[in-house]
Amino acid sequence: MPEGHRAESVDTARKLPDLLGPLLDGVAESVIVRAPSGHVLLWNKASEALYGYSREAMLGRHLHDSLNAHHPTTLERLEQHLLEQGHWEGELKRTLASGEDRRIEVRWTVQRGPEGQPVAVIEYGRDITRLSDAELETRLQAHRYRNLFQAMAAAFWELDFSEVRKMLAGLAHAGVKDFRAWFEAHPEFIDSAIAVTRVVDVNDKTVMLFGNGRREDLVGGTVAPFWPRESRDVYAESLLASIHRLPSLSRETRLSTLDGRLIDALFTVCWPSGHHGRGTVLVGVIDISDRVAAEREVRTSELRYRNLFQAMSTALFQIDTSRQRELSASLAARGIEDIAAYVDSEPEFLVIYMDAMRVGDVNEAAVRIMGAKDRSELIGQPVTRFWPRSSYPVVRRSLVASFRQDVTFEEETLNCRLDGSEFNTLFTLNASPELRARNMVLVGLTDITERVAAQKALRQLQSEFAHASRLSMLGELTASIAHEVNQPLAAIATNGAAGARWLSRREPDLDEVRAINANMVSDAKRAADIIARIRAMASNKASERQRLSPNTVVEEAVRFLHHELLAHEVDLRLELAEDLPAIEADRVQLQQIVVNLALNAMQEMKRAGCPSPRLHLATLACDDGLRFEMEDSGPGIPLEHQERLFQSFFTTKANGLGMGLSICRTIIEAHCGRIWAENVANGGARFIFTLPFARTPSRPG
Amino acid sequence: MSSESLISVVDDDASLRQALVRLLRSLGLKGLAFDSAEAFLASGQLEHSDLVITDIHMPGMSGIDLKRELDARGSSVPVIMITAKTEATVMERARACKPTCLLKKPFDSEEFIACVERALSL
Known part of the structure; x- marks a missing residue:
């Protein structure tokens, strides 16, 4: 600020007493005008009475120094605040001419010149030393109000x-x-x-x-x-x-x-x-500019979401869940916490639940996939009609997931089109907190009919291969099978001859004949069982999963091997863990694997001229579920074969097809398991496969 | 053929073993059953046996092993071998140790009886 300008302003201010002095003398309140420098420009009568200093004594003197002013914060701070804000009010301690300390309440306002520069500070002052407590309290309240008024974010x-x-x-x-x-x-x-x-x-x-x-x-x-x-x-x-x-x-x-x-x-x-x-x-x-801007942003993103929603090639359904929420709330109010158990005891709740979920909006892809004429045919519909009864377990699982507050749920299932026809779908549900907050969930449906058909064809093909491999395996076992069937047949023939002799005696020994007859029946049954076992192995039945005891499967497979083991003079040792959980698998295919692995091992041991062939079969529980191990005492797997072992058409046999191990792997992988081979430290090969244990059976329904 | 004759039957298949003993009994012969060659040798019945009927394929000692052992012990007891196996090599090895008879399962009972009678008359 130029010096001259300032001097002029001060001059203007100095003229103030002439004009205002007499007027202000009539005011009961102390009024003091000071220059920005702090020097007193005006001092009215009330000020003389309050502080005990005459106007003449005070004019031109520094106000704060003269009155020995004190404030909890420094006076410099107060002055700085005053210049910034143009206003300050509060309480000061000042010393009167008599030497007595007083509490003075002051209000300061800055007067500014035409350029905005501070010209003078006007002070109104009051001695509040002697205010009654009640008055002080009132003032404190007012002060608090002012503080609040000032401090409010609004x-x-x-x-x-x-x-x-x-x-x-x-x-x-x-x-x-x-x-x-x-x-x-x-x-x-x-x-x-x-x-x-x-x-x-x-x-x-x-x-x-x-x-x-x-x-x-x-x-x-x-x-x-x-x-x-x-x-x-x-x-x-x-x-x-x-x-x-x-x-x-x-x-x-x-x-x-x-x-x-x-x-x-x-x-x-x-x-x-x-x-x-x-x-x-x-x-x-x-x-609320920020909030309004945020809302505008949300609206834009909603628009974007809507555009995306419509443009997606996946069928999308926006499901209104407000009523479903009420259902959840009413269940909670009834103290029902275990929703899975509740649905099992009240299966009809599933329908009530689906009835409560209505289609809020759909995209074009959804119209197409459901065979609707337009969106209006779908909007407002409860989702119940899209679920065939056979898919209710999926609804049940999605319901449980929803109660668990899971964000997503996905499962392959069957859904119904509007005309009631069923089709294979991939059902995905998204219930993100943002969607939940709007009382909706987003459902995506993908038509996977073709994929399911392709998978079915693949499974069919795999099953055909497994079958072919089984037939070839049975071919290798022909001698063993013949031997095995011959045993009961020989016994029957022998018993028949003995029976005939007893009957042709003059006094037939009927008791002996009866005993012989009973033996013949039991041997015939034994022969029939062997045939049935072979027929199962030779059949081309579609893969069928059932709960099986792992050890039973191994024991049945060993029966197939009995004569082969004898023929090769193999010492078989079984080490089957007790109390293994069930597996869910195709019985014939698993037996096929065990038989196949054992046959391979026996052939390798024979080829290597192994002096005392041994086969050790074990089952045990591991992290992945069931672990089956088969260890032989053969030469082990040559390093160069290890990688190709499970590949199709890899064989070491003169007349082998090379499908056996490849089929084993296909079967094990189709059962979500793993199969591999390794060499045993002191010679011999070890084949291992793992299979997951069956899920513990869920509650009925 | 004397009713005093003792015939030892060695076969790991219980039902055929039993059937053979029954057939022998219907012929008026006394059969003793053993489920393995080892059990037979350990029983001490070799000396009393007039005939040994043995299966070839058994866990442990085979019928061929048994015949060789008997030969080694200087026993002249006749031996009838039965097998469900038909592989040429097996038959070859069986014939090589000169059994009185070699029968394939299932065998004709008349043929079996003829074999037994022939063996006992030796």
Whole structure:
């Protein structure tokens, strides 16, 4: 600031006493005007009485130094705050001419020149040393209110409404009854009301939000600069609220800052009880520009979501879950926590649950996939009709997942088209917290009919291969099979001959004949069992999963091998773990694997001229479920064969097809297991496969 | 053929073993059953046996092993071998140790009886 300018301002201020001095002497309150430097420019009579210093003694002296002023924060801070804010009020300790300390309540306001530069500080002061406790308490409350008023994150305005009241009274006098209609017909009335609504006070937040940081630009003026025309009806609303004596009114509107920027605001006006008729109202304004911007963003993203929703080639269903929520709440209210158990005991609940879920919206792909003519055929439908009874277990699992607050659920299932025809689908459900908050979940359906058909064909092919491999295996076992069947046949023939001899005696020994007959029946049954076992192995039945005891499967397979083991003079050792859980598998295919592995081992041991061939079969439980091991005492697997061992058409046999191990792997992998081979430390090969144990049976239903 | 004759039957298949003993009994002969060659040798019945009927394929000692053992012990007891196996090599090895008879399962009972009678008359 140029020196000259400042000097001139001070000069102007120095002239003040001449003009104002006599006037201010009549005021009971202490009024002191000081230069920004702190030197006293004006000292009225009340100040002389309060502090005991004459005007002559004080003019030109430094105010704070002369009165030995004290404040919990430093005076420099107070002065700095004053210059920034233009205003300060609070309590100081000052020392009177008599040497006595007093508590003085002061209000300071900065006077500024035409350039905005501080020219003088006006102080109003009061001795509050002797105020009664009650008065102090009241003042403290007022102080608290002011602090609150200032500290609030909201911008607060104290408005003088008295002129507007007069205008309203004039209207009432003129016979206006329906103010709403009248306001609508006369927007210019609202404009003039705005133009006479005066700003009494504002808090710091208001100064920051609406002004350029200067309280005096706001206080004393009207609200017109802040009230754009587009928000006129909100002003009219608040007038109506006032007329109808509502305690408060809140509206979202747009207000303008001093520099013309529009802000989205939550505008709250309240007429504190007892203020009716007094003309001042308190207005709170919260800047919600950020929130409004966020909402606009949400709307844009919703639009984006809608576009995506429609454009997706997957069939999408937006499901309204409001009623389903009520169902959940009512279950919770009845103390039902284990939803799975509840559904099992009340199977009809599934239908109630599906009835409660209605299609809110669908995309074009959904219209196509469900065979609808257009979206309206699907919207509003409960989802029940899309679920055939055979798929209810899937609904049950999705329900349990939903109660667990799982975000996604996915399963392959069957669904119904509108015409009731069933088709294979991949059902996915998304219940993200964002969707849940809007009472909806998103369901995607993919038509996997073709994939399912392809998988079926593949399974068929694999099963054919397994069958071919079994037949070839049986071929290798022909000699063993012949031997095995011959045993009971030989016994039958022998018994038959013996029986005939006993009968042809003069006195037939019928007891002996009966015993022989019983033996023949049991041998015939034994032969039939062997045939049945071979027939099962030779059959081309579709793969059939059932719960099996792992050890039983191994024991049955060993029966196939009995004669082969004898023929090769193989020492077989079984080490089967007790109490193994069940597996879910195809019995014949698993036996095929055990037989196949054992045959391979025996052949390899024979080929290597193994002197004392041994085969060790073991079952045990491991992390992956069942672990089956077969160890032989042969030469082990040559390194160069290890990688190709399980590949198709890999064989070491002169007349082998090379399908055996490859089929074993296919079967094991189709059962979600793993098969591999390794060499045993002291010679021999070990084949291992694992299979998951069957899931513990769920509750019936 | 004397009713005093004792015939030892060695076969690991219980039902055929039993059937053979019954057939012998219907002929008026006394059969003693053993489920393995080892059990037979350990029983001490070799000396009392007039005929040994043995299966070839058994866990442990085979019928061929048994015949060789008897030869080694200097026993002259006749031996009838029965087998359900038909592989040429097996038959070859069986014939090589000169059993009185070599029968394939299932065998004709008349043929079996003829074999037994021939063996006992030796």
